[in-house]
Amino acid sequence: MxxxxxxxxxxxxxxxxxxxxxxxxxxxxxxxxxxxxxxxxxxxxxxxxxxxxxxxDPQWAAAVAAQAGKLQHVSNLYYTQPGAQLAETLCQRTGMDKAFFANSGAEANEGAIKAARKYSHDKYGDGRHVIVALENSFHGRTVATLSATGQDAFHQHFHPFLPGFVHVPAEDIAALEAALTAEVCAVMLEPIQGEGGVVPLDSAYLAQVQALCKAKDILLIADEVQTGVGRTGAFLASQKVNLQPDIVTLAKGVGGGLPLGAVLLAKSCAHALGKGDHATTFGANPVCCAGALVVMERLDxxxxxxxxxxxxxxxxxxxxxxxxxxxxxxxxxxxxxxxxxxxxxxxxxxxxxxxxxxxxxxxxxxxxxxxxxxxxxxxxxxxxxxxxxxxxx
Ligand SMILES: Cc1ncc(COP(=O)(O)O)c(C=O)c1O
CATH class of the missing domain: 3.90.1150.10 (Aspartate Aminotransferase, domain 1)
Structure with a gap:
């Protein structure tokens, strides 16, 4: 054609x-x-x-083709090697403890929101469910991730959004501190706001955000869907600015062109999601993971x-x-x-x-x-x- x-x-x-x-x-x-x-x-x-x-890329295409010719999908009812290996590599590269595989950035962020709410609910009970996100942020196009997104341009026509999301201006630590009420379970941010116009967050601000979150046992979610997997010259942009998030989300570059997302959880909160708490049919698809393993190998x-x-x-x-x-x-x-x-x-x-x-x-x-x-x-x-x-x- x-x-x-x-x-x-x-x-x-x-x-x-x-x-x-x-x-x-x-x-x-x-x-x-x-x-x-x-x-x-x-x-x-x-x-x-x-x-x-x-x-x-010849190495990537060969690995994807080989995996497709062997075993393209099994569902998460069974174990497969590429997903287990990829989880190991991602945890080793980021210092995180466990990985959950999704299929896109929005889905990875959905998983992060669920993990943060479950962590808080397990520990503190009802009423501590609010996610604080930043104005000018972008976290995806599902209803929950649009609710987290801090740009009105994406909000037209789709009201009502989910309750439990609050937005504060970026780089304003006083505004964030005021927003961190007893109802908040997590702060979610992109180290560099991508769809918001390639706006990097100042490292001193990020350090203050981290300290505030730590003091209140509020989880810090770094949405590294766009900044992660080598894009900024470190495996995670968080690593470049010495940020240690509790949860990191990845997608975009991780599969090298195949649909794959990941939620990475630090040891402190990895126990939050257990059997039956979260799932997706295509998660850890062996073909996508085989492609991602080549990306991991090359990004030394x-x-x-x-x-x-x-x-x-x-x-x-x-x-x-x-x-x-x-x-x-x-x-x-x-x-x-x-x-x-x-x-x-x-x-x-x-x-x-x-x-x-x-x-x-x-x-x-x-x-x-x-x-x-x-x-x-x-x-x-x-x-x-x-x-x-x-x-x-
Ligand atoms: C920071 C960030 N989070 C989430 C998303 C949503 O990812 P996806 O389009 O794979 O759902 C994007 C997409 O641009 C993004 O840049």
Whole structure:
């Protein structure tokens, strides 16, 4: 099928919930994808921070194919090796005690909310169930995770939301302290707010949040769905800022392109969820876990150091482009704000027309390239952005 035929079929039968860009992709390799007409695209988006090893990484694809040819699904009624091994690796890489596998970021956050409420209920009884989240946060599109999300733009049309969620402004420790009443069981935050516009939280603020939570036995949930699995140059963004959450959620990059999420619980609260408390049919799917095990193997210390180095180069080169007001983020999670009336959406569209795929987050151009991107590919994409920005006004 050509692009026109694919788009027509999609328009006829797919519910139009996505504002798609005008592009079909049919194959890819590393950081380059192709449309049906053979046009090539350099990838600064990685499927919104998912394809950590790029498209069709040979080692990843071989492991996924081998697992699919052996045992694709058994349900959680039985044990399988890839899930058990992945849980071990994730716990070892993060210092957490136990893992629960979900299928997406929203589902991982649902699991975290349930774990926090159960922990509190077991210990303190009824009435200590409130989750405090931050304004401008994003935690997913299910009803509970939308209730946790602190952006009104996502709340239209879907009221009423769940009770038991309170929002406070980020970086305002007094507001948080005031919100931590006797009804609160957890604070939930993203170390860098992704959908909120690539907004990093200050490490001193995060340390204060952690101290407040510890003092009141309130669990700290780090939503690392976007920042985790090497994206910022550490396995977790929390590790870079010395944050020790009680619960960490992962998704996006963990499966390297297959749907997989994880809730990681510290020893202090790992006992909260026991038999029958939480479940999902596809959780720990062996094929997804086999792909994730390759991601884990590749993300060694040298790989993470390279993400840091490439991120620093990327940030410096972006900051030197025309019309750039500032560059936020860390590692390979970057947000570019423009000045002089230049719109990030216009930059994205012009870059796509020149063969470069980027993302948006609020008023910023957001860049989440595959973690395997090379310096030469970063420089090539920067060159496209420079041409676009020189032509734009
Ligand atoms: C921080 C964060 N949490 C949760 C989610 C939801 O993940 P998913 O779309 O896999 O449900 C996202 C998605 O963008 C995210 O960035």
């Amino acid at each position: 050509n692009s026109q035929q694919i788009k027509a079929l999609d328009a006829a039968y797919v519910l139009p919930t996505y504002a798609r860009f005008d592009l079909c992709l049919i194959e890819g390799s590393g950081c380059r994808g192709k449309d049906p007409e053979g046009n090539s695209y350099l990838d600064f988006a990685s499927g919104i921070g998912v394809n950590s090893l790029g498209w069709a 210390d040298a790989f993470l150091a390279a993400v840091n180095d490439k991120g620093a180069l990327f940030k410096k080169e972006l900051a030197a482009l025309p019309h750039v007001a500032d560059v936020s983020g860390d590692g390979l999670m970057l947000g570019v704000r423009f000045e002089d009336g230049v719109s990030a959406g216009d930059v994205l569209n012009a870059a796509m027309a020149r063969g470069l795929l980027c993302l948006l987050a609020k008023d910023r151009l957001r860049l989440l390239p595959p973690l395997v991107i090379t310096e030469a590919e970063i420089t090539e994409g920067i060159g496209i952005l420079r041409t676009v920005l020189e032509e734009i006004k």
